[in-house]
Amino acid sequence: MAAIKGITARLRALLFPRAAEKALNDEIEFHLEQETEKNVRLGMSRAEARRHALVQFGGLTQTREAHHDVYAARPVEEFVADTRYTLRTMRRTPALAAAAILTLALGVGANTAIFSAVNAVILRPLPFPKPEQLYMLWEENPEKGWYKEVAAPANMFDWKEQVASFADVMGYADAFGASTLSDGGEPTIVKPAFGTGNFFSVLGARAALGRTFTDAETWRTDQSVAVLSHRLWRDRFGSDPRVIGRTIQLDGSPVQVVGVMPASFAYPNDGVDLWQPWRWNPNNRQQVFFRRAHWVSVVARLKPGVTQETADAQLQAVVKRLQRDYPQTNKAMGAGMTPLHEFLIGDTRLPLLVLLGAVGLLLLIACANVGNLMLVKAAGREREAALRLALGAGRRRLIRQALTESLVTSVVGSAAGLALGWWGTRALQAIQPAGMLRVSRFEFDWVVLAYVLAITTVSGLLFGIAPALWSSRRLPLDALKEGGRGGSDSRRIRRWGERLVIGEVALALMLSVGAGLLVRSLLHLEHVDPGFDPNGVLAAKLVLPGGRYDTGEKVLSFFTRLEERLRGIPGVQGVGGVSQLSLDNSGYTSDFIVEGWPAGTYGSEVAHRRVTPDYFKVMKTPVIAGRAITAEDRPNSPQVVVINEAFAHKHFKGQDPIGKRITFNKELDSTSTWNTIVGVVKSQHQTKLSLEPQIEVFEPLAQSETNGMFMVLRTAGDPASLGPAVRRTVAELDRSLALESIRTMNEVRAQSLARERFLTTLLLLFASVGLALAVVGVYGVMAQMARRRVREMGIRLALGAQANDVRWLVVRNGLRLVVFGLVIGTVGALLATRLMQTLLYGVASKDPLTFVAVSAVLVVTAVVATWVPATFASRADPATALRAE
């Protein structure tokens, strides 16, 4: 209460300074009149009484001043005056101001952009009600080396029904290919997501229009429904609300639209155009395949108040029971749960945090540079400060002024940085590899603004503290005696400068080493042999709708005719087909037994792909032993497979695999069919260049049909130019088909490295800016020092020193600092880069080559940065130099 009264008094004085002043005057006048009257009563004349009263009162002005000081108005007035003063000096020295503002803008801009991504991806909770109750359920299997893998649907339903802590459990499939939407007009490719009927209700998402799915729709095979994304509804259906209830054609089958989601809903990712329930046959639950194939992402919502520990304990009990009840499929199958948000950002977190660390270092370098600029400015005004101290200005007052100055600089710089950051945020959204940041649009929100405000204040204080202390600490007498000529040497300024150089070099080294390691890692990856020649190859994916292509013969005949036609396109040298593209996605995996192995032994995790006869020839993947798939491998001829080199190495050490027979089960039974291994081909990297090729078998498409195939075409010219002809050819065969994707193999290869390249590019950019700033900073400090030593150099030259000696003196001094900085930076980098190890390929986090190369670059740039001022100093004409003082 008392405090509030005090504050209102202050506020009143601040807001109505005139009124406050008048009140005081009235009060004093009243006092004086009373006193005068008292004096008159005591027998004085009126004039004398008044004079006496004034004397008795003491200094009128002093009282007014003191009164004024007590109020908050004073600091505020001073702040305004200091701010004005700062803006005025900025205008007077625009180059200096521009340098400081630009430097800060770079630092703050980079921070803003990266932090807005960190905020959107990591900090902001998932956009669902009570997101903390959502958990990703996953499976693990030590036998197969699985960890946090997708689950088998039958297991999901058992968890849903038997774990009491789960309010509900839903499943969905990510990356489920594409569908062709033909609804009148041109057939278009849309990306569907499939899930259980409670997909939306578990997340707590409501439809913007119409309804979402019902739980029962998981099992309803008699009707087909879909919920549209806001984007598809807008782009394809012109935001027409009458779309609800309408029947559209998806892959040639009728589907009824029942709802439209709001624009904000984008799960599992914002590439999804529409959602469909699975429509499983209720009998599936008794089928072994429902427990054997693992392909469902499972999300559970906990009951309110239930902890993860409780739920996990119950889940483990169910897992144990399933292992006992279904040994054939679940013997080694474990399961676990991770908070959904944490699970989703799993592999994005580290790259983002590395980037955040990098921009943090960048900001520190920027602060050091601006700090140096401010220091130079403060040193130039040393005499002014001394004079003010001598005239009775408080030290606090001077410190406050210096801090105000740096804060104003910081605010102006940050405003520019915010603009740069806004642009950077846009750029980041545009260049991020598809799906990496999960959130493809992020805006500034109050968290980002608060962060920018915080770094603005902190950096303002950081680079302002040195000049502030500097301007106040000196004894006025000393400064005035030195006459503002900088004295023989202002040791304190020099020491600050030296520290800045050391610090900047250390920071620049850390930043550059980080970037250097990533560059080396990327170069390694670029040189990894993918197992095929991506040059001159175009890959086009198409999926034949199961409705019309319902038999193996139809599928096979279509692809055979298509290959035939594609070969006819001018410039095409060869055409093949494969069910999954290398460096894009691996096929499904299975267990296997090789004939002749002891009973009970089996292998795990062999990948499967279907190929047409010319596939290996088109990809230029050499056949190492035996033969490739040929046109003679027909549906009814003996079943054959080709294996990759990795398989031969791992499971046929020293033996010839050709002619061996293999089956893809864990146990032999009556349904097991034997496939003869007829050839070994060089291993292709299935998913990423950074991962060793998996063991793999290739089956002839003719003996194992699938509706989705990538057609690969080799040409001597530019493969991308074949696109239109390929589309035309497909349309000639079946007008309702649309290509799901069409990319050159080099694009596929580049996309598989997109994350690495993204991170490397950004870090390289930040490191370059950081290095440039550091070089400018080092140059600035060295130039300043050299200038301060001009007189000394003059004396040395006068005493007979050679220009070279003098130059070397300055350079040596600079190098000493640089080396010092390198040592500190190396220690820092060794600690920091350890965290990056998992992002690196083929390079150790303490890779000596990177450290040496980066240090060398820094030394060379530092020598250049010191050489120029050194040359300047060595040219000093002794006479002028001495007189200059």
Place this chain on the structure above:
Amino acid sequence: MQQPPSSDVLRGTLDLLILKTLTLEPMHGWGIGQRIQQMSRGVLDANQGSLYPAFQRLEQKGWIDSEWRTTENNRRAKYYRLTAAGRRAVGTEAANWRRYVEAVEFILQTT
């Protein structure tokens, strides 16, 4: 010219005297000055000008409150009165002062 009280001790003393004076009744600035002078039998003839910054200080601490009123002679004057917090403060401030005096007295006696 007299020096305004500058040390914290003197400043604290003046504040205490003002508070003590106001425990009797609300008063205007001049009245407070007169009362202090009278009560101290003329010993404490404080620089009257220094009273006013002291009023602001006390007002900001929330110990006193002010309002413009008319005097018996029909003049407008600013009257100060003690707030509840101020009444509490008189007790603690007085106790502090007594401790201080005792300490000084003790030193004077023993040396």
